[in-house]
Amino acid sequence: MDPLQILSSLGGVARSAALLDAGLSRTDLDFLARHVARPKRGVYAAEDCRRDYLAAIMHNAVVTCASAARDYGLWLRTPPPQYHLGCDHGHSTNLWAAVAGVSSKVHRGLRYPKHHSLPLAALEDVLLHALRCLPREAAVPLVASAVRLHGIRTAFFEEDLAAQKCGPALQALRAVDPRVESLPEAEALLLLIPLARELGLEVEPQAYVPGIGRVDFLIGGFLIVEIDGVSYHSDRSSVRKDRQRNNSAVLGGYITLRYVPETIWNEPDRFVTDVRAALTGRLTR
Structure with missing residues (x-):
């Protein structure tokens, strides 16, 4: 059992009690004391340790x-x-900022x-x-x-x-909806819900649409909104499947808008404006 590997598995910093619980002996602790820093009595810290773990251990947090x-x-x-x-x-927390030069938020x-x-x-x-x-x-x-x-x-x-x-x-x-399947979807839903409520419509995450399959969002029963990740269209088979889904959506009377996550992150106003235009355009016909 390599003491340095055990320490690394704990984030590179640990108290002696945690190291003993992990199976190290007192002899192993003596070995660590010769090879890593000891910023506090009973604490062993490798040079590349997790700095947030170090900050926590140094202040009993x-x-x-x-x-x-x-x-x-x-x-x-x-x-x-x-x-x-x-x-x-x-205890006073005015010294927490000294750890790795990073300030701390205390809960x-x-x-x-x-x-x-x-x-x-x-x-x-x-x-x-x-x-x-x-x-x-x-x-x-x-x-x-x-x-x-x-x-x-x-x-x-x-x-x-x-x-x-x-x-x-x-x-x-x-506002938490367990149906979303990714971070961009969760962020997009926060933008879509106020708009849908304003227009008196329902937003359904991960909705099943007959003949199309599951879509990221179905709004008002007719607007499909998809958030495509980086790995989307990784091969020709996925391209063909996507084209078929789009064609099925058009034939079924659905409108489809597709976005990459960067649009949600960097251009949220544009995203909401597009969705509003698609919804109000159909609703006012």
Whole structure:
């Protein structure tokens, strides 16, 4: 058992207790002490360690909210510019910015057991912190991915947030739709819902259309909106299938709009304008 590999598997930084739990001996710890830094008593840190993990361990905290998104595979388009750390203690946090020269966002309150070996908050705490902290356009997709990938039930969080009178966080939670299958779809849905409500129409994510199959969005029963990823049209077979779907949609009386994720991210106003034009054009005929 290579002590350096064990340390690397823990993000490159760990307390002695975590290393012993991973199977290392006291002799192995002595070996690590000669080969890696010891920024604090009982803490071992490789040069290439996870800096957010280091910040958490140095201050008896855990990584949470946006900083924990990659650990749980959650959808988050833009990595946070600061470390999001969670803790229950009341110690001063004015030195947290000194770790790796990056500032920290401190989240008070951890209600669930943290990860068994990493300085990582429980998924439930990560989501609660995200709902209270992140902008709606970031929090909603992140929570939607937790529902889809980890089977998290939003009803539990709704009761919790309602009891704590967290109005904005509760509204964000209620905007989560587990039917979306990707980050661009989740972001597109946040743009489509207000427009559809304004026009008195329904938006159905991952709708099944007879003769066409499943589409990303069906609005008003006639407008299909597809968000095509980078891997789309990877071979001739997919091109032929796509052409057939488009032809079937036209023959069935549907209108189809297709977009790449970059349009949703960089030109949201254009996206909404296009969809509005397609919807109002059909509705006013």
